[in-house]
Amino acid sequence: MRVLVVEDEASIREVLKADLSAAGYSVDLAADGEEGLYAATEYPIDVAIIDLGLPKLSGFDLIRELRARGKTYGVLILTARDRWQDKVEGLSAGADDYVAKPFHFAEVQARLSALLRRTGGWASAKLACGPVELDTRTQAVSVNGATVELTSFEYRILEHLMLRAGEVISKSELTERLYEQDFDRDSNVVEVLVGRLRRKLDPDELIKPIETLRGRGYRLSLPRRPA
């Protein structure tokens, strides 16, 4: 999952980047509103964390602007002054949730994954498609109740496919969401990872969880069901 962090305070920005990367997100950073707007509209972002008090373009205006430009991904606001006035204005501008400073990273992470689920159309932290279950909180994956061990990269690909189960996701989109800006796009890492995922989830080729659509990308074709 690719997350954009727009925060003018360098220390918070760096801590967030370190924590988010460790939690398996690929992270884009922006230090002011204008930079943030560029990243928010030009990069394939899945979710954004936006501080309200930004230089050049305020967080409120940044959110209004990216919503006006048709961006529908989840937006989490950071507020320094934990006042309802700011929260309500931010949420009215188009944000989806808020975290007040000073925050614990665990809270940010919980709210981010909740936002990702919500924008993917999932109600709870547990995603289930056919026999495959994935818990976004514990990052545990099981097939027919049996736990499957995945590497971090494999997990990220599966989570992305499951969050948007039923949609076709291109190879380049998956690549972009796995790594940050300067990744070598010609690499066939995604193909290798998808191949490994298929073998781990479906060693006997019975459920065929991930479909390949030639020239278009991948699709998780198992039916969604409540976990």
Next chain:
Amino acid sequence: MMRGPPSVSRRLLVAVALPLLLFFVLTASAIDYVFRQQSTAALRDRLEEQVVALVTAVDLGFDGKLVVNLLDPESRLDVPGSGQYAALRDDTGKLLWSSPSLAGTDLVLGSKLPVGGVDFRYQLARDGSTIAEMSRGLQWAYGSGLSKKLVFTAADSTAPQMRELWVFRQRMAGWFGALDLVLLATMAWMMRRALAPVRRLEEEIAALESGAASQLGEGYPRELAGVTSGLNALLESERNRIVRYRDTLGNLAHSLKTPLAVIRASLGSAESDERRSEAAIQLEIDRIAQIVEHQLKRAAAGGGATFGQAPVPVLALLSDLRAALLKVHASKDLNIEIDAPPELGFLGDSGDILELLGNVVDNACKWCRSRVLVSARFDPDRGLPRRLSIVVEDDGPGIPQELRTRVIQRGVRADEHVPGHGLGLAMVRDTVTLYGGQFFIDASPALGGARVELRLPGR
């Protein structure tokens, strides 16, 4: 002393005196005009009579010449320069007779007039006085079938008439002037009385400035009561604000002492388990953050300053808050109902009311199973000034009795760690108190969960 704009009483006095003066001048001119008209008419009548007297005084002498027999031996016509004159001319304009009074005056009386002609005119005498003269052309009969065409002229000085006019004018000016003065004096006195409250206000404000008084007094007339009560409210809220800032500083310093002491102790202790002391420090840092947050909010609360603020529309605010909370609690199947008339307004800072409602309604959303009901009304128990009653109910587990009393009790600080529902409620209580409002917690009869009621100033 600096010359500022003229005082209110001076403005009023000038505003009244000018029309009054204008009125008197116009009235005096009108009366003067009527008086002059009448005296001119009287003069004409008198001259007319003199012409008639002259006609009867003329007789035909034995020599066929005309003689004038003045009947009155004391007639002023005999006294030279007396101011009363008469003359007789024939129809060719030839002077037949003139009164002895004309001697030495070189006045020329009368002129050629046809029979039936009348002439009234003024002329200036040598001594500067004005002479009014009247001439009549008549067919004068002196026997059967015998008659002459004659012009009779009588003249009189207007000096007595002018004297009369001046006396009249002086009297009129005297009376009007006196009346004017009396009216103005009355007006000035009334204005002093009417403006007495303003002067009192001025004195009381001076007393406020010097610190001799802390409030403006009661008993101002209706026109000023709004200003004075508003000013009193402003003074009161400013004073409260200062007290609050002082309290906040005191509380802040005081409440930071404990966690700081714990941190210092943890750092200095010979505790072998580093992770345990780190955890202790982490806990205290969280506590410090919480304290700072709480005190910042308290300090930011506007706190009852209702002076010069438009009422905040409560329904619009609740709708915004509802939309925001539905987003925040999107993972829950939440149903927030709002029941409030659109004209309901809160008297105070919009940030404060949003903070109050945000805390209370968010709490309800956190704890409810699925339903939250927010209803706002004018408080039926109270007359004026009007108060709002805002009730927030949910279908959650409710607030335990022990916590209710702890939150409601004054003196329990909101930064003490109160789990669950209590977190924002002590803060709410503090803000409600700032507005002189009331705050109740009990169980909701309708939904079965918690019921929180706020009573606040409204309009």
